[in-house]
Amino acid sequence: xxxxxxxxxxIHIINDFxxxxxxxxxxxxxxxxxxxxxxKSTYKDVFVQLIIINTFDKMVTLDNIVEVHxxxxxIQIIVVMHVPDYDFILRCIRLxxxxxxxxxxxxxxxxxxxxxxxKGGVMSSVSxxxxxxxxxxxxxxxxxxxxxxxxxxxxxxxxxxxxxxxxATRLSIGIETVRTHVKNICRKFxxxxxxxxxxxxxxxxxx
Numbered sequence: 001x002x003x004x005x006x007x008x009x010x011i012h013i014i015n016d017f018x019x020x021x022x023x024x025x026x027x028x029x030x031x032x033x034x035x036x037x038x039x040k041s042t043y044k045d046v047f048v049q050l051i052i053i054n055t056f057d058k059m060v061t062l063d064n065i066v067e068v069h070x071x072x073x074x075i076q077i078i079v080v081m082h083v084p085d086y087d088f089i090l091r092c093i094r095l096x097x098x099x100x101x102x103x104x105x106x107x108x109x110x111x112x113x114x115x116x117x118x119k120g121g122v123m124s125s126v127s128x129x130x131x132x133x134x135x136x137x138x139x140x141x142x143x144x145x146x147x148x149x150x151x152x153x154x155x156x157x158x159x160x161x162x163x164x165x166x167x168a169t170r171l172s173i174g175i176e177t178v179r180t181h182v183k184n185i186c187r188k189f190x191x192x193x194x195x196x197x198x199x200x201x202x203x204x205x206x207x
Contacts, residue, residue: 008054
């Protein structure tokens, strides 16, 4: 049994998950509150393993997320965003949020995120990744300028979450050529993997 709390305004995906949880013995909804004030006054000492936070209409702010993070020990947090914002996403990552998703996701996507978080993993939707990379580009243009036009095309595919095979298909090049470009991108950023490219840029980003 996984004990889950929900914070934020009611939206379609949240309703779908509640209906699913009510029929599935794997989940128990411990609380569902629309704002941080009612949560703090009523559920401060309850046991939950994961909290889904919906930021729709800005009823839940980044400061509220920080408060939730400090209220519950060893908590896994999923943030669902209606209008993704680069700085908000980046600050969530720095805070250690486990998953960042857009509100138009499918129930299966949310369930995948929940299971990933319960296992200690992290994830974000493709659209969130794209916004993150585009924001990083604007902040780190000097690093991007070191890439060739083809490497930029490959990196753009990576921001969309495409595999090497799908990247090769889109760009009409061989998969080994894609791997070479990925290696060159990593080399130019002095890292060992595509994930480390992002991590390095995040570490160097100042607020």
